[in-house]
Amino acid sequence: MSEFRGRHILITGASTGIGRATATVLARRGARVSLIARSEETLSAAVEEIRGQGGTAAFGVADVADKASLLSVIDAAEGAFGPIEGLFANAGTGGRFASILDADDVVFDSVLRTNLTSVFWAMRRVLPGMVARRRGTVLVTGSLASERGMAGNPAYVASKHGLLGLARAAALDVAIHQVRVNALLPGLIETPLLHNLGGDDIPAMLAALGRHVPQGRVGKAEETAEVAAFLLSDAAAHVTGQAWAVDGGILGTLSLG
Numbered sequence: 001m002s003e004f005r006g007r008h009i010l011i012t013g014a015s016t017g018i019g020r021a022t023a024t025v026l027a028r029r030g031a032r033v034s035l036i037a038r039s040e041e042t043l044s045a046a047v048e049e050i051r052g053q054g055g056t057a058a059f060g061v062a063d064v065a066d067k068a069s070l071l072s073v074i075d076a077a078e079g080a081f082g083p084i085e086g087l088f089a090n091a092g093t094g095g096r097f098a099s100i101l102d103a104d105d106v107v108f109d110s111v112l113r114t115n116l117t118s119v120f121w122a123m124r125r126v127l128p129g130m131v132a133r134r135r136g137t138v139l140v141t142g143s144l145a146s147e148r149g150m151a152g153n154p155a156y157v158a159s160k161h162g163l164l165g166l167a168r169a170a171a172l173d174v175a176i177h178q179v180r181v182n183a184l185l186p187g188l189i190e191t192p193l194l195h196n197l198g199g200d201d202i203p204a205m206l207a208a209l210g211r212h213v214p215q216g217r218v219g220k221a222e223e224t225a226e227v228a229a230f231l232l233s234d235a236a237a238h239v240t241g242q243a244w245a246v247d248g249g250i251l252g253t254l255s256l257g
Contacts, residue, residue: 003233005030008081010074012064012122013091015042017191018141021225022088027055029229034077034084035059036070037091056081064091064118065110074125083133084126086232089119090141094193095155108155115159116166123170123181131177138181139231140167146185146243147251164243171241180240182231187247188218214249 009026013019014035023033027050035057037043043059050057058080060073078084095111098104119140130136144150145157146164164183171181188194188209195202210217224246230236231244245251 002030003235004086004229006032007085008032008034008077008083009086009088009232010034010036010077010084010126011088011090012036012070012118013141014059014088015039015046017193018186018189018221018224018228019088019090020046021221022090022228023057024050024053024055025222025225025229026232027057028053031056031086032081033057034073034081036062036064036073036077038063064122065114067118067121070118070121071125074122083129085130085136087122087126087136087138088141088228088232089122089138091118092141092143092159093156094196095153095159097152099152100154103154108158111155112159112162115156116162119163120166123166127170127174127179130179131174134178136179137232137236138167138170138179139228140164140181140183142167142183142185142243144185144187144245144247144250146183147245167243168241175240180236182236182240183243184224184228184231185243185245185247185251186219186224187245187250188213189221189224189246190218191221194218212250213247214253214255217248219246219248 009031011019015037027033040061047057047059062069062073064070093114142164143160145160167181167183227246
């Protein structure tokens with residue numbers, strides 16, 4: 001398949017998990033992929049793997065919460081691979097679990113800066129070019145917390161609710177220019193972020209979480225990447241302003257078990 005042949009797609013949070021899996025899928029289908037994350041070591045490994053499979057990829061190291069750093073790597077990516085035709089704003093942080101009664105101001109500000117404000121900066125950087133060319137798509141990574149309140153992490157929930165609102169507002173602003181903006185809402189997906197919740201017994205943790213999913217299992221990063229690739233492709237040309245859940249049925253059902 002080569003539906004992305006020659007297109008430049010930039011992915012933040014691309015060194016592991018959903019971001020890395022999506023970069024691999026897109027490169028396999030012909031895209032020139034720019035991978036952005038904080039760890040040079042994991043980025044380098046990801047790019048080497050993609051190139052080893054015959055794909056075209058490069059990376060830039062940046063903390064998306066640092067505006068100057070983020071914009072600098074976007075500039076460098078366009079210098080290497082040309083105008084960005086697709087942005088997958090996937091980088092995010094889980095913050096720290098605490099009740100609203102014990103929430104920390106610094107953590108709250110940091111989570112919003114990473115999960116929400118950085119996406120606004122990236123959108124403002126790439127959307128004018130997409131509008132001028134009348135072509136392009138933006139996909140943001142939300143969460144089940146984009147649609148549901150969850151106890152114990154007000155910063156994360158607020159950031160992911162806000163991110164979905166940002167995507168919907170941006171989608172309406174640029175729709176007339178044939179530019180699309182959508183949100184991907186992963187559920188319980190096996191990624192390093194989820195592994196961090198598991199302590200010493202990750203298989204037991206994954207099995208326990210899977211019992212809360214209608215399909216009876218957690219999802220895979222590769223499964224989520226396939227949906228991301230669809231939403232970034234021309235096959236989704238009439239899809240904008242939408243929140244697509246990849247969650248095994250959690251958001252769309254009422255379980256009485």
